[in-house]
Each structure stands twice: as structure tokens, then as C-alpha cells.
Amino acid sequence: MDNYLTETYGRPFLDYVLATSNHGHINDLTDGQKATLKLLHNVAEAVDTEDGKDLRRVHIIHRISGYLPEHNCSVAALLRMQSGGEIPEPHHGDPLVDCMWRLARDAWPSFLIPQDENWPAFFGAMGALTFTHPAGNEAWNRILQDDSLKKLFPEYSDDPDSRGEVTEIQSSVLTSAGRGGTFQLVSLPDLILSHARMRQLIQNELSFESFLSAVAAIIADWRRLAIGRQARTPVLVGFAGITLEREVNLPQGRLRKRSEADRLLFGRQPGLGREVSVVLETTHAFKILKVAPAKEMLSNNGMTNIWKGLESKFEESRKQLDHDIDMVRFSVLMASEPTSPMAMAVVSRAMLDMTQHGSSFGTHAVSFAPYGDVHIDSARAEKIEHWAREVKDKHPGKLTLGARRLVSAVSTRTDPLDGLIDAIICWENMVGTDMETSFRVCGALACLLEPESGEERTKRFKELKSLYDTRSKLVHGSREPSYIEAQEYRSQAVGYALRAMQQLYRFPDLLSEPESAVRGTKILLTYDLSIKGSRQR
Template structure:
């Protein structure tokens, strides 16, 4: 955990301290881009923030604690007709909060007005996407938002009853309820999350307001029971992209991770680093939280049961299409990298955290896999040419139904990137072969012959490869049945088996696409009959 130093006594040091603990974007909003000598009003706002944090000095070791200390500033104060946070900004700038042109949609206008009201709170929770932004509950602005939500005929909330809610089950695996009280701020939060991906990590208020019409349309459509498109996110550790590189994929994109992308509760992973050396000799540093972000367009649908869900009874979840689409693309991207680059050390990326930008909802889950539990990673930096090769292979696999290869792709990735024990890597690699070319009988002969015929031309090379594969099969059998095998032999065998697995999948995805949709038995027969 990052330790925050004691609060300095000088004004310049205090400003730097606040930027470090609360984020520069938040301080720029409250103090209105402080630079040079502070005005008396800015100095007064700075002093108040420092005073509040001094009172909780023992808790300021983590940004989340500082945020908790300042949470009282987001409450409504009738004396100033806004939140204390907004009042500090108004005092700093001596100007009222920004206003935007009204539309012909009452709910959109209420959302816009509320977005201005809670913008500072969004900045305060910049890296906590599931904080449950509420806004200053008692303010007239938030009251108008709740009234607009419950009176909107396209939304399923009870007219005039903001505390009434609806039960929802989503294709992203979430089961919860949504109250009219929080639906409006939930839509604003969804717009905020969406715009953060395609703008600077800290979008302006104008960016947020521009995103509200689309976010509202999406929420209305989703709450009508129709399928909408939203975004699934996954972070990868193991490799870094060139500066400012973005890989556009048609159904999503890959880009470099920003600090602000990572939820606060993976901060310990952000700070865990692995250092390696590129082939050029340059130092490569990767973070356990991930240095690459995958964004995927996924289908999203909401079902609304008529009553609370009884999970002890026979309950049928809707098809998890959002999760399935994200996982399909995660597998595709990882396999594509392995196939795209031919290096001495096989390049791999590991997924760390996954989450969805839901069009409406209170909270949501984040799935996390700790890379320390997987095989040691060799950090790699991709060149521009390698990035282009990765993009081409991802595109090539768009037309290849990897799932028709059964467990083969997942087992191959497991052997390369996740298994810490070479015995397990060898077993997984051979399972990959069997998933592609296995049958009911004569497994060793069938698989070894099919691999040799697929990868080598007729002649001595083919015969030699068939014998090598058969030898690896026998070694695998000894391992499985507890026969003593030298560790060095297993390490070499697992490396060879992995390389063969990669060659097989690469050949199927390029020269023998006709075999993809066959069963494993059909594939081996067709190859052997060629």
C-alpha cells in the first residue's frame, strides 16, 4: 500500500499533497486550475480541505480513506443551495456552476443538471467505478432528477414513488434491484465510465454532458427488455505496447493501460512490478495489474422478474451472453499473440481484472485473477511491427471458431502461461493435441501420425516428427502413471510439446481452416487420408 507523507505546512506543499492524495483532476475542479499564487478564495478552500484531512491524518495512508473523510463535502447545505464541494468551487472561481442548453427531454435535462451537481463527486471517486454515486440527496437538483425518473413513461419505476424499485437479472451475471432514487445517478455514472474510455482518463464536464443522450437511450432500451451494446473490459499483464499505440479491432480495441483504468482495490497489484530485458537489451517493466486494456463490445440485456429472486428454488439465469462474448474475445486475443510472434521465449499475456460498463445498475462485480498464482512471466515490449502482426492475427481468428477446437486453445494457454510445474505443462500440451486429433482408439499412433502429416512434408522429416511425438506421448504416460522421470527431460519435453501445439493451431488457422469445424476424430482421419 502506498504511504502518503505527513501533511506539509507550506501552501505549495499542501497543494502538491492534495493532488497526490485526491487526484489532480479533483483539485483542479475545486480550486479551478490553481497555478501561481493562489487567490484568497482558493487559499481558503485549500485550507478547509487540509483541515478536514488533518482531522483524519491517521486514516490518510490510502486515497480511499481520504475520500471517506471528505465524503461529507458531497452533502447538500441549504445555506448555499448546493453541496459544500460545489460551494468551494463557486468560492474559488466567484462564478456559478456551469449551465447547459435545455433539450426537449425532461429527463435528459434533469440528468444534465445533476451531472453538473455531482461532477466533483465523480472526480473524487475517479478510480472507484462501483462507489455508488448518490449526489447531494436533499438538493433541489437531485430531487428534480428523482421526480423526472419516476415520471418518465419509458422507465419501469412507479410514478411519484422514488423508493420503489425493480428487480433485475443481467446477462453479465448480476442480480440486484434498482430504486428510482438511484436510477438517475446510475445513468450518469454509466455515461462517465463510457466517456472515460475514449477521452482523457479524466473527462471534462462537457465530455460527460455530451455522452448523456446516448447513455439515456441505452438505459431506456435496456430497461424495456431489449438487448443493447455495452463494453466489457479486461486488463492484461505480461507485455507493453508502444507509446500511444491503439489496436482497432472492429468489435473493440486494445490500448495501453492508464493508472486511472485500474480500480482502487487492485492498487497492491499496480505497485507489484516484474522487471525483464527486451531482446534489444532495454529494461522492460510490467505491472501485475496489467499494462494493456482490452475493450470489447458485448450484448447486454436486463430481465425483470416480478418478485425478489429465490435462488433456493428453481431459478433459470438468462444466458450469460455478455460474459461469454468477453471471454471469447479474451481467448482470441491471447491465442493471437502467441501465434503472431515467433520468439525464443513464447510471448503471453494474462488476464487480471474484468468488468462491464453497465447501462444502468447499482454497483457491479469485478473479477480478479492474481498473476502471482500463474507461471512466472517474462516481460516483453512489442514493437510496432509486432503490434501490427498481433492485429492481423486477431483479425484472422475472427473467421475461425476457436471453440470448435474444444479445450485445445485454453489448455495450450494454460501450459504456456499458467502452469508453474513442467509436469502439468506437458500434460496440458498433450491434452491440446488430443482435443484436436484424438479419437476412440490407437490414440498415440493416430495423434502422432496426424501431427506429423499436418506439419511436415512426406519423407524423413515427417517420420522423425512422428517418432518424436510418440516419444513425448510415452513420456506423458509415465508422468501420469507415476513412473519416475528426470526433471530435465520433462522440462524439455514440455517446451517441445508447447511449440508443437502452437504450430498445429497456427497451421489450422492459416492453411487448413477446412478442418476447424470438424470433430477431433474427423480431423485426424482427414489429415491421415490426405
């Protein structure tokens, strides 16, 4: 096949419109297939001569997805039939889903055209189809007649004769993701199709049948959102610092190798330092917090006032997502050996905001790794799965600060002294007190780390006290140690913090103690930490 056409349209698209298997090469083309290839070649050449070549893919999609009334299908669908293929007639039973499936059938080929490999995916180019296809017009009407979805446009009647031009039907929305603005009825079918495709990419289920399933699932989510309920929206988090032998199943989702589809959602991130090696595939609670007439938010201070009233909700949602990600990183760290921490640094993050085209995308420029990459073999993966369940079931909120600081000490602190300070904050979060801090923190940690031997306990206390005193002198302006010394201090402080946190999980009543000072006192005075078990002396 012509390399020019393959590079322009991609093999999946060509296989679809030529009605061929995606295995092997095409021989003995029929007259219909030859006609299809000629038309595609003409379209590609026409686009190449236009201005704005950065929008080449959009121009191509507009040409091949346009609706042909005389054939009751898109250009791409007609090409498939011309090549000898069949066009499916999917049926669901829900009137809105059925008309969206007709749109999905004709839009499907457009989603197969390759994306720009350097930037996150954007699928908001279906307007040539949704604005001209009869199923698009039916979808708008079905939305306004739907008991749930019509709440997205409270100003407008479900009577087609009394609501005015459909292109003027809009509202303003604000979501728990902290995003919002004008929301148009005519954009909703396009959003449903594009987000269905993105969910396909995330789940790596790329068949036409899975696309239809994703469309139905997106519609169900929109119905929940429209009546004020929450939906779970996909989130991808790209990490550096570990590599995987196999998928790791966690309460929050799954850790997996980076896939080719992730490239479309994250982009290449040129110049941002460390590359994504592992992806967390999870979900996050997503909710529409406010629906209002567009003119209300566009009025003087309208958006500002509403935004201020919802700031606490935005912050709550952001903190919950950050917490979920931190607990995944913490679980992996807890499965580490103290001398070889598995340190995951966040490189990229993408959340699918269903009210927007594309994803809410962010990057973190991580160019330095305090610890080297660690390969997670099957045995380590099993250990991570164990610790993830332990953390999910047992980790107390009062120790979240310590967990977060321990994670940052091993993954993001480029200055080893910052890592040392973070690790000792973790010590204090576990067993800290307002009085006699140095002695009590180091004494409690020594008991926790060396419960079997008084001699070892004394030795450990001295080591801990030396590190604690170094931290105290630093924050009060003493001369900084050399870089090599600082690295060693960090490694020691991190190792002790990690071992102590692992030990606490052996004793659930100590772990759940709400006050660090009380926990420290129990460890020092009343608790038997020996290998025989947890009991008070």
C-alpha cells in the same frame, strides 16, 4: 499551494474550484480564491478529527457536494463562482438528460477528488447531492414518467400524488452478470453519474464535456435495459506476460498499456503476484433478465426459484465473456514464434454492472510464468492484429477446446507436465480419433508440420510419438520425469501444437472440418499440404 490541500483534494479539484488553469503554479490569489482555500482547509481539518478516517473521502464529498438552496448549486460550484469562475448551463433537449446534466454539473467537482490508490474505485457517495438537489427530485419523477424506464418499477404509478414516498419505490432485478437484488428508484441518478465517471476513466477522456456525453450514453443504455434489450457494458482485463510499444487494435477491443486510471478500477492488488502490464479494453453484452416486485423476490424461496430458472442465462453470459478473452489470448499466441510464445496470463478483470455501484471485480493470483515476458514492438503488434482478424473470421467452435488448452499450457500451468498434457489435448482436438490414436494423431501432425520432405516427416513423427507416449505413460501412473525434462517436453509439445494450428489456418476447408478424425484422415490420405497450395491428392 498548500501540500496538505493538494494531497487531500487533488490538483484537478483545486484547479476547478479556484477557476485556474491546470498548468503552472498559482500566484497572486484573489480574495475569493483565498476564501475558497480557507474553507477547504477547514473542511479537511474537520474530517481529520472525525472517527472512521478510512471514510475520509466520503466525508469530504458530503461536505463539498451538498446542495445550497439559496444559491441553487452545490458547495463546490459556489466556491468556483466565489473564485471568479463560471458554472456552465448545459442543455440537451431530452428532459431527463437535461435534469441529469444539472446534477452532473454540480457533482463534477466531487469526482475529481483522489481515490484510495489501493482499492478499486467506488463512486457511490453522491447521495448528499442527489437527495437534496431539485434536479434529483425531478429525475425521479422523469424516470417514472419515461415510457421505458418506468418498466423498472412496475408496481408504481407515474402520478406523483398516488405513488407514496419516493424512497419506498423499489423493485428487484436480476442481470445477465448473475447479480441482483433490491433496486431503488432513488439510487438510479447516483448510479448514472458514477458509471458515467467510470466510463470516462476507462476511455481516458476526462473533460467535463465527456462526462456529460457519458451521462447521456448511460441513460440511453438504461432505456434499452428497461425494455428487455441488451446494452454493451465496459470490461477491462489486466494481463501479465507481455509489454506493448503501441496500442493493438482487435475485433474485440484494444490492447493498451496500463493507464493511471486503470489503477482506480483494479486497485494495487497487494500480494497477488504478477502485476498488470497490459489491459484489454472491451465490452460485453449486458441485460436485465428479470424485474419483479421486491416482495416477490423477498418471499419464501422467491429469489431462489427465480435464480434457478435463470442459471442457464447466467452461465451463457459468463462463458461468452470467457470465450472472448480466451480468443484474444489465443490470437496473441498465434502471432508468436513456436520457440518464444507470447503468453498472456489474466491477472485482473473488472466489468461495469450498471445496476451496482462500482465494478464486478475479480483477481487471479498469478505468481509464476512458464515463459518470460515478451515485448510487443510495432511489427509484432501488426502480426497480432492480422491473427486476431483471422481468428475472429475463421476459428471453428470445434477447435475452441484446443485453443483454450494451448493458451493454458503456456500461461497458467505452473507444473510443466500439466502444460505437456494440455498441449497434447490440443493435438487431439485438431486431429484426434477414437482408434489407433497415437499413430494417427502423430502421423497427421507430422504431415501437417513437414509437408515437403518425407525424411523430415518421418523424423518429426518419431519426436511426436515419443512425446505422446510420455503423456500416455504419465496418465497411467508411470514415474514422472525430472523438472528439467518436463520443461523440455512441454516446450516441444507446445511448439508443435502452435505450428500445427498455424498451418491449419492456411487451409480453410481443413480448419472448418467439424470432425477431428475426418480432418486427420484427410491430412494423412487425401490432402496436398505442400507449399504449392491446398488441394486433394
